[in-house]
Amino acid sequence: xxxxxxxKDKRVLITGGGTGLGKSMAHRFLELGAGVTLLGRxxxxxxxxxxxxxxxxxxxTATASCDIRDPEAVEATVEKLWAExxxxxxxxxxxxGNILAPSETLSHRAVDAVLGIVxxxxxxxTLACGRRWLKSGTAGNVLSIVTTYAWTGSGYxxxxxxxxxxxxxxxxxxxxxxxxxxxxxxxxxPGPFPTEGAWSRxxxxxxxxKTWLNRVPLGRVGRHExxxxxAAYLLAEQSGYVNGEVVTIDGGEWLKGAGQFSVMDQLxxxxxxxxxxxxx
Ligand code: HXC
Ligand code: NAP
Numbered sequence: 001x002x003x004x005x006x007x008k009d010k011r012v013l014i015t016g017g018g019t020g021l022g023k024s025m026a027h028r029f030l031e032l033g034a035g036v037t038l039l040g041r042x043x044x045x046x047x048x049x050x051x052x053x054x055x056x057x058x059x060x061t062a063t064a065s066c067d068i069r070d071p072e073a074v075e076a077t078v079e080k081l082w083a084e085x086x087x088x089x090x091x092x093x094x095x096x097g098n099i100l101a102p103s104e105t106l107s108h109r110a111v112d113a114v115l116g117i118v119x120x121x122x123x124x125x126t127l128a129c130g131r132r133w134l135k136s137g138t139a140g141n142v143l144s145i146v147t148t149y150a151w152t153g154s155g156y157x158x159x160x161x162x163x164x165x166x167x168x169x170x171x172x173x174x175x176x177x178x179x180x181x182x183x184x185x186x187x188x189x190p191g192p193f194p195t196e197g198a199w200s201r202x203x204x205x206x207x208x209x210k211t212w213l214n215r216v217p218l219g220r221v222g223r224h225e226x227x228x229x230x231a232a233y234l235l236a237e238q239s240g241y242v243n244g245e246v247v248t249i250d251g252g253e254w255l256k257g258a259g260q261f262s263v264m265d266q267l268x269x270x271x272x273x274x275x276x277x278x279x280x
Contacts (some may be wrong), residue, residue: 001229006236011088013081015068015125016095019043020195021145021227024273025092028228030057030258037062037081037088040095059194059213068095068121078128079235085252088137090235093122093144093167096160100202101160111159122168130174135184143234144171148189148254157202168246175244184243191250193222209240218251220277 012029016022017038026036030053038046038061046063053061062085067076081088097117099110107140126142133140149157150164168187175185192213203209213221230249233239248254267275 002032002232002236004032006032006232006238010034010090010235011037011085012040012090012092012235013064013088013129014092015039015121015124016092017092018042018063020192021193021224022092022094023049024224024230025094025228026061026227027053028232030060032232034235035060037060037064037066037085037087039068039077041065041067064238068125069220069274071120073123074121074128076122077198078125078132082132087138088129089134089139090141090143091114091125092231092235093142095121096145096163098157098160098201099264100156100199100204102156104159115163116148116161118160119166122163122167126170126174130178130183134178134181138182139177140181141235142171142174143231144168144185144187146171146187146189148187148248148250151247152254152258169280171246172244173258179243184240186239186242186244187246188227188230189235189246189248189250190227191216191222191248191253193224193227215257216251216253217256220251222249222251238265 007029008113010029010033012034014022014026014036022038022159026038028125029036036234038049040046043063043065046065050063064081064156066073068074088200095117097114099106099114101110129140130140144167146168147160150168153161170190171185172188174183178185191258216220227249230247234247
């Protein structure tokens with residue numbers, strides 16, 4: 001769908017790039033000519049993904065082990081990447097944590113664990129990269145992966161909903177503040193895209209999964225390539241006038257959930273016929 005060198009020589013840092021959607025995005029960016037740095041806590045996971053990528057894209061994948069909840073570790077990691085790579089062109093805030101639970105059962109440590117990754121971690125990463133771009137006067141691009149419940153809210157994932165809402169607010173705030181100085185920020189809000197990390201934590205059983213996915217008008221989950229192509233577009237110069245935007249990619253899921261009468265798709269033709277007023 002794109003020219004093969006769309007992201008040629010772009011240096012992209014992807015938090016959570018060793019697994020799931022982060023890994024899929026990294027793979028697509030490599031296909032389009034970028035160099036990627038995969039950041040995460042688990043070194044062995046990063047090394048495994050790098051080895052896999054190196055078979056096809058020799059020498060264009062780097063790794064950085066870092067807990068983004070730790071501001072000093074973030075600063076040191078970003079400083080090292082700047083020194084080693086001569087700067088970066090884009091940051092993808094993709095790392096996240098999530099806990100599915102009745103909110104009243106969450107301890108303060110559970111709240112902090114998720115907000116620390118989603119909200120604080122994304123802010124630390126964005127500020128560490130942003131201030132370097134502003135200082136050197138070079139262009140920068142931040143893409144944050146949020147969710148549709150960043151604006152609707154959602155029961156049972158409270159800290160994640162709070163954190164993603166904050167990341168969206170950060171995106172819009174800094175798009176206005178930094179846009180004139182060459183740094184643009186956008187977000188993508190995916191619906192359900194199966195990954196081991198999300199499914200193992202967020203899908204308690206097959207039955208609830210079916211009920212959950214039935215809410216998607218398109219009748220299916222997202223394909224990773226649908227998301228990775230959208231992300232590639234938002235990182236490319238061709239999307240240069242898009243700033244402060246959040247693009248939803250969820251098959252219409254959240255709108256259907258919001259529409260008061262959308263559940264009527266459960267009625268059969270016979271039930272619709274019986275409901276229609278009789279003539280005369
Ligand atoms: C209640 C829980 C819990 C649960 C953990 N805790 N899981 N409480 N219900 N299911 C509590 C713990 O008991 C502890 O509190 C506190 O949370 C911290 O837990 P730790 O395991 O010590 O934290 P840590 O090792 O830092 O792990 C962080 C994590 C974990 C967020 C809990 O899940 C993680 O590392 N996640 C990263 C990857 C991830 O979440 N991927 C999914 C993203 S998907 P106490 O008080 O006992 O010490 C996503 C998609 C959304 O966001 C939309 C999908 C459609
Ligand atoms: P995932 O595979 O679990 O990805 C989470 C990644 O974040 C992991 O690689 C993890 O690596 C990293 N991470 C977590 N805590 C970290 C920390 N403190 N420091 C550094 N890295 C950390 O889940 P995913 O489904 O691909 O999710 C990716 C993104 O998409 C998330 O932002 C998620 O909210 C969003 N999203 C996903 C879906 C979906 O359906 N899958 C829907 C909407 C939004 P380590 O554990 O090694 O650190």
